[in-house]
Amino acid sequence: MPELPEIFNIARQMNKELFSKKIILVDVRQEKCLNMPANDFKSLLNNKIIGPITSRGKWVFVKLEPDAYFLLSLGMGGNVLYHKSGEELPDKYHLKLEFHDDSILTIGFWWFGYCHAVSAYTLETHKMTSKLGLSPIDEKEFNYDSFDSVLQGRRGNIKSFLMNQKYIAGIGNVYIQDILFKAKLHPNRKIPDIAENERRKLFEAIRTNLKEAVELGGLAYEKDLYNRPGRVEDFLVGYRETSPCPECGTEIRKIRTGSTATYICPSCQK
Incomplete structure (x- = not known):
């Protein structure tokens, strides 16, 4: 099960590879990991521009410009993989995001995990992330x-x-x-x-x-x-x-x- 160090590094890598890219396709293969019906989830993500990507605890926060967030938790374990244009994809995944430059992000869970989407206005009431405590990797916050x-x-x-x-x-x-x-x-x-x-x-x-x-x-x-x-x-x-x-x-x-x-x-x- 990934903990803070693994999620922190994944978020940092995602920010490097995905920042400013446009989502052009959302492929949901397992609706149970979502917090809303698949069509609503797709509507919230499609055509959004990726903003800053950060993490807190075991969650990745992806800003979707201008007014939404994609929230990711790998739960008991899984893979978040970046694929350049033309690279082979894994046989199994639960969510796939395609971008304007033909690069792809696939997310797969070993047991359970969460792919949630929220508006920027409701982020602070998102049940699973709104009450997360101190971030021990943040030297200003954690003293x-x-x-x-x-x-x-x-x-x-x-x-x-x-x-x-x-x-x-x-x-x-x-x-x-x-x-x-x-x-x-x-x-x-x-x-x-x-x-x-x-x-x-x-x-x-x-x-x-x-x-x-x-x-x-x-x-x-x-x-x-x-x-x-x-x-x-x-x-x-x-x-x-x-x-x-x-x-x-x-x-x-x-x-x-x-x-x-x-x-x-x-x-x-x-």
Whole structure:
């Protein structure tokens, strides 16, 4: 499942390839991924000019000039692929956008995903994106004070908080593993019990871990816009059950935290 680093890179690549292009054809092969009937969706996208393309959390925001947005979430995984004129297309996809220069964008989901269209006037009420939290890749928006502010008054465990998209957008069950290890925090640690120095360490772990993943192009088993894999292959504790902790040598354990699994060093993470 793609998380912030993968989506950030895809959005950046889409902006490079698609900005200012005109959509001339919309081919919907799976209407279930839309937020409206296929004909309405096509009408909203057809003949629009692509504006700036950005991301927040696990969503891509495509501005459609002058007054609409195309919103994309890969859900549990999928491919967004760019094809130059004449290049072979994948056998299966759920949505295809053709542009005035004969280039094509195909989108396919492995399990489920979302291709939504909204007017610029209703973007702020779009249920799945309007309440997304802080973007930890944005240095102006995500600073220690803003991070500490959203922690105030929370009483649950730290893992659940970090994965709640309305507080911090983009962290999932992959990157959370080494973030918590770097911060030396147990996933079930209650937020009120985390001291300020530990909060600062967690803040830095979030920033550095995600920034490094972005620079490496995301996870090795996820693909970018050009069908190339990322270069994040190794984890400190994530998915390394029974291996020795890289800092103290204690055997890494896999535990259940709610409905998800977490990999921890029982000695380092308290």
